[in-house]
Amino acid sequence: MPVTLRDVAQKAGVSAMTVSRVVNGSSGVDAETQRRVEEAILALHYIPNRLARSLVSQQTKTIGLIVPDVVNPFFAPVVRGAETTARKAGYRVLLCNSEGDLRLEREYIEDLVSHRVEGLLLAPAGDHSRLALLPLLKGGFPLVLLDRAVPETDCDIVISDNVAGAKKLTEHLIAVGHRRIAHFTDSDDVSTGRDRLEGYRQGLATSGIPASDDLIFPTTTDRMGGYRAAQLMLELDPLPTAIFTVNNMTALGAMQALRERGISVPEDIGLVCFDDVEHLAVLSPFLTVVDQPGETFGSLGAQLLFERISGKAGNRSRRIVLQADLIVRKSCCVNTGVPAR
Amino acid sequence: MPVTLRDVAQKAGVSAMTVSRVVNGSSGVDAETQRRVEEAILALHYIPNRLARSLVSQQTKTIGLIVPDVVNPFFAPVVRGAETTARKAGYRVLLCNSEGDLRLEREYIEDLVSHRVEGLLLAPAGDHSRLALLPLLKGGFPLVLLDRAVPETDCDIVISDNVAGAKKLTEHLIAVGHRRIAHFTDSDDVSTGRDRLEGYRQGLATSGIPASDDLIFPTTTDRMGGYRAAQLMLELDPLPTAIFTVNNMTALGAMQALRERGISVPEDIGLVCFDDVEHLAVLSPFLTVVDQPGETFGSLGAQLLFERISGKAGNRSRRIVLQADLIVRKSCCVNTGVPAR
DNA sequence: TTAGTGATTGTTAGCGTTACCATAACGCGA
DNA sequence: TCGCGTTATGGTAACGCTAACAATCACTAA
Incomplete structure (x- = not known):
């Protein structure tokens, strides 16, 4: 159905090769011939088939x-x-x-x-x-x-540098007074998750705060994951005073869960995360983050x-x-x- | 460089055609032959070339x-x-x-x-x-x-239904007390922009509020567009009491400009737009919008x-x-x- | 005149795959 | 033993394009 090189060639009264040359802007085509070919191309709405082209040129x-x-x-x-x-x-x-x-x-x-x-x-x-x-x-x-x-x-x-970033974030939390910090982490299968967890641990360690596994919540890095992790976390007694989530979506999910329980950020609990949320940052510069x-x-x-x-x-x-x-x-x-x- | 059907065929000691049959799961291949071919495919990490395939099958x-x-x-x-x-x-x-x-x-x-x-x-x-x-x-x-x-x-x-949506939005603004409503619109070249402008006009008309061209600011539908339009709008005296922007990004840009001038929403001025901002809606359900x-x-x-x-x-x-x-x-x-x- | 030069155009083959037809091998009834 | 269908396999051409070479032609220098 689609127009091919040959169709154009026939219409212009030349060989396929000549059309190819015109299409690819190769030199050595008579001006008059070129004009005729270009006319035919336009008239027929010819568009080269990249599949064929790639097949022979071996590059896509x-x-x-x-x-x-x-x-x-x-x-x-x-x-x-x-x-x-x-x-x-x-x-x-x-x-x-x-x-x-x-x-x-x-x-x-x-x-x-x-x-x-x-x-x-x-x-x-x-x-x-x-x-x-x-x-x-x-x-x-x-x-x-x-x-x-x-x-x-x-x-x-x-x-x-996820370790350094997470460490910075954790140290910041500690600097403003938090000692009981929950961390929502990704599955152990993802390097960013592991590195940020490590940064979290290092951040605690430099202040001599023991890292408790009870405060670490593995979850998925989408909003639902943050939501679920927050729900689990809310069972804790006493509640952590801050949460550090592995990424932005997780933070949003956590936020949602907290709001539903009437817990406000940062009055009742602190919340920080990796990755910014661009549009959000404009509308209400709110989340403290490590931005990549x-x-x-x-x-x-x-x-x-x-x-x-x-x-x-x-x-x-x-x-x-x-x-x-x-x-x-x-x-x-x-x-x-x-x-x- | 990449492995082809022929390479597999050679390795398995059969013809290309037979390999093709195995790859496409066609019947009529001896079980033993099929095994040998599959072995060769695995060994060679053969992946069919879709360019070639599409070229002959005429579908991509x-x-x-x-x-x-x-x-x-x-x-x-x-x-x-x-x-x-x-x-x-x-x-x-x-x-x-x-x-x-x-x-x-x-x-x-x-x-x-x-x-x-x-x-x-x-x-x-x-x-x-x-x-x-x-x-x-x-x-x-x-x-x-x-x-x-x-x-x-x-x-x-x-x-x-952009006209209806924009009309609803405008009528809502009027219902909560606004009478002087600015509209940031897209270039005249885009149907959604035209329709929303039309809805805005209709919304005003049903309340008998005259639409003034001074209140209509054509701009681009990205954040920068909203920002610029807002700056222009801020020259107005008296200021409108509300803004209706043609889309979400424009609203964010407007927001940014307003914040920079110390004007707060909704205390000092109202702001509504077409299109929601998903993540934002979760973190702080704030913008009144028409959601598509x-x-x-x-x-x-x-x-x-x-x-x-x-x-x-x-x-x-x-x-x-x-x-x-x-x-x-x-x-x-x-x-x-x-x-x- | 005659080969030689350069510019223009055409021919052939092949990229990796599949459709289609041909062939081979096998078994089975007569 | 022959013929026939059945099953498995191979050969060939074509998809649309371009690289490489071949052919044609006009024209020039010797």
Whole structure:
């Protein structure tokens, strides 16, 4: 059904090759011929078939990007950063949403490879993503990890210093007077979760506060996870005076649960988290957070990937650690300077 | 470099055709042969080349989705809805971000067509998208518009009743006592902007309030647009007692500008808008809005598209109008019942 | 004149896959 | 033993495109 090169060639009274030359702007086509061909292209609304083109040229000018959640205010700018950088390099991005699900992620990886993307940007679902990545790595497939590390998987990565960030956050809580701090953490399978938990522990340790497992609530990193963890936490007696959640969505969920119980932040309990919530920060600068530069993750990741693709990247794998900044707002430090209870 | 069907065939000691049969689960392959082939596939990490496959089968099992802004809390669920529905139908989605830019949009459309997507879901940048769409429509290409109509362009569409929604919002403002209401509107090129402006006018008209052009501020629908419009509006004397912005991002920008001037909402001025801001609604249920069901836009749109693709969709174009719901929160109705000033 | 030069265009093959038809091998009844 | 259907497998062409080479032509220098 769609118009092909041959259709154009026939209409213009030339060979397919000549049309191809015109389409690709190659030199060595007579001006008059070129005009006739261009006329035919316009008349027929011819659009080249990239499948065919890629098949012969062996390059698709496409990279894949898999994130656990496009909607998350942290990943959204990551996507944008990657896309912008890719565009500048003449590449397009195939975007996939793994929902943090290993099986879905695996499917998407296969899918992208089968689409012959020239490289892959991946914010992995967790440590077990390793199984899907190993064959890629073994085959020398250009791959850059974003945001999350995968143990024993040696490849380029853009990540932030989660331990330091979490430690900063914890120390801040302690500095404003909190001693009993709950932590909502991700499943043990995700490096960011582990690192932030470690930062939390270190933060407590430097102040000589014992870390109690009772205060650590493993959960999922979506809003529901925060909601559930908060409900569990609310059983505690005495209640913690502050919560440090592993990411932004979890904090929102916690917030929701607290509100439902009539517990207000920061009057009754402090709340801090990793990752900012962009739009929210504008409307009511409220949550104290450690903010990661999402857009930079995306653009740096894409840059690393393109270096890999073009073979400019040597054998050793590169590791970029970005700084995460503490943004102190109002969600943990009560006005009296001392937390309630 | 990548492994092909022939490599597998050679390894398994069979012809390419046999491997193809195994890969596609066709019958008529000896159990023992099948085992050998499967072994070879696994050993070689063979992944079929979808480019080649699509080239011969003439179907890519892929649809395109173009939105003006993935990051916008309204479009994010649209994307998710479309993707989920597509997945269920065995399709994948190529997601593109037009940034509301006509040229970029046009490029993406060409790109997607050249990728031979089987259909296109488009939230158009504006009326002028028409030029890019006409050739598609003429060629019978499956196309479904989302959220925004394009005049004189007859095709399937999922849209909400913007006039009614805007009217409701305006009437609500009037009901709580506002009479001098500013409206931040989109460029005249976008149907949603026009319709909401029309709703605003109708809302005023039913109460016999004259609509003054001085109160209407055309701007862009991002945060910066809202910010700038608010700055212009602040020159007005007397100040309006309420603002109705054309979408969520514009409201956030306005909010920002107001805060910077020390003007608080709703005490000093009321603020309402179209589209909710999901995460924000949880953390502090504040903005009074007309909420559109984003996910439904995406999934219904995808459904329409698949009916089109499979030819089940007759000749006439379908138009689905969704209801937009007024959610009354705190951003326009002051506690005293009377707006300031 | 005659090969030589350069500019323009065409021909052929192949990218990796599948549809379609051909072939081979086997068993089975007559 | 032959013929026939049945099952398993292979060969060939084609999808739309481009790389590489081949052909054609006008024209020029010797």
